[in-house]
Amino acid sequence: MTFAKANDLLRLAQLAASRRLGISLEEISQEFGISHRTAQRMTSALEDNFANVVVVEDDDRRRRWRIQSPIPERLQPRQENTIEALEIAARAARDENRLRHARALEDLRDSLITRLSPRDALRSEADAEAVLSALGQVARPGPKVAMRPEVTDVLIEALRGPFKMRIVYGDTDAETRTVEPHGLLLGLRSYLVARQADRGENLRHFRLDRIHSAECLDESFPIQSGFSLNDHAAQAFGAYQDPAQYGEVVWRFLPEAAPRAAEFQFHPNQSAEYRDDGSLIVRFKAAGWLEMAWHLYQWGDKVEVLEPAGLRALVEGHARPDFPALP
Structure with a gap:
């Protein structure tokens, strides 16, 4: 056995010992970037080299390999x-x-x-x-909105429940609101995604820097049926959500900017295709025209908005030809 294979086998043994339900062939293939057949050979080597391996079936009738007792600390690789x-x-x-x-x-x-x-x-x-x-953090241009630790700690506690929260939002002397937190969107400006029952069933966004105080209540609530924070976030280009603006977005990057634009992921669900003239067409569905306009400004006159018309009108007349570099 080569040193590389021995290291992989030790790592597999650690995974099988640390996961309560063990590890499946599909998970091994994904973890090590190998084929299903190679994953089968690794499980055979695991059984051959460790006496405390058990094989069980999960609820989906998939076989899972688990080591019953922890691996001795002396076998632990460098950390x-x-x-x-x-x-x-x-x-x-x-x-x-x-x-x-x-x-x-x-x-x-x-x-x-x-x-x-x-x-x-x-x-x-x-x-x-x-x-x-040797790892430095690149400073991002523009101010970064700070969050209050006493607020974020309460938010995290409420999300664990999930429990309802009582917050003071907006003005410091505003009336308290009772909200049902569904998630946090962290970024240059961070938001709490929550439902405020007395204002309808739709989820709302609350800027964390405008939450002046927060209290976790001893009252649970059901998460909105079918809610996924990733899917919710994907409805916007940045963080701002506006159902009226949601729709198909189509940008055309000129041939001189196309290679650079191809390196970007503008949206998790985007598609991109080169045209015969060397330009690049990027498509996705999202809202948040103002945040899109802020980003598009960096590309100067090297990008054209084909859809939607509202975004095209927002950026019209603001494309500069004299930027010395692309983003």
């Missing part, structure tokens, strides 16, 4: 990649004022380090620090 990932995630959480998540990630990182031998812990920390010191 610098995991330590790096946890540290980066913790720093991102602190930047977004998600202090509860930051503390949990830091506790997990520290717990992982304490399980290593002193020599491996020192080496893993040193290697991770070398990478982290």
Whole structure:
């Protein structure tokens, strides 16, 4: 067995031990980027090399491989990649004022380090620090709206329930509102997606920076039937939702800008095709014309809005020919 295959087998053993229901052939294929047949060979090697492997069937009658007792710590591979990932995630959480998540990630990182031998812990920390010191965060132009940690902590607690929340929104002396949180959209400006029952069944967006106080109530509620935060977010180009603007969007990038535009994902559900003249047509369905206009301005006169007419009218006359570079 080669060293690479041995490492893969150890990693498979860790996955089989750490997942309560074990791991299936489909999950192995996806995790390691291999064929179904190669995944079968790996499970055979797992059974041949570990005595405590059990094979069970899940509710869908798929076979799953599980190791009944944890792998000895001495078989644990080096953890610098995991330590790096946890540290980066913790720093991102602190930047977004998600202090509860930051503390949990830091506790997990520290717990992982304490399980290593002193020599491996020192080496893993040193290697991770070398990478982290070389990773810089690119400053984004424009102001970044700060979120209040005391508000985000309450939001996360409410989402776990899910529980209703009482918030003061807009003006500091505004009347309280009772809302049913469905999710958070994090970005340059972050939003709470929630239903306010006294204003109808439709989901509304509340800017987190305008929530002045929040209280988690001891009252649960049913999530809107069929709700998916990813599907909900995909209805907008950015974060702003407007059902009246939702529809097909078609942009044409000129041949000199087409290669650069092809590197962008403007929307999760976009399609793109080159025309015979070398231009690039990008299509997707979304709302939020103003956020689209903000982005399109960066392309100067190298992009043309074909649809919708309202967006075309919004950007008309604002395409500059003198930008020295494309986004």
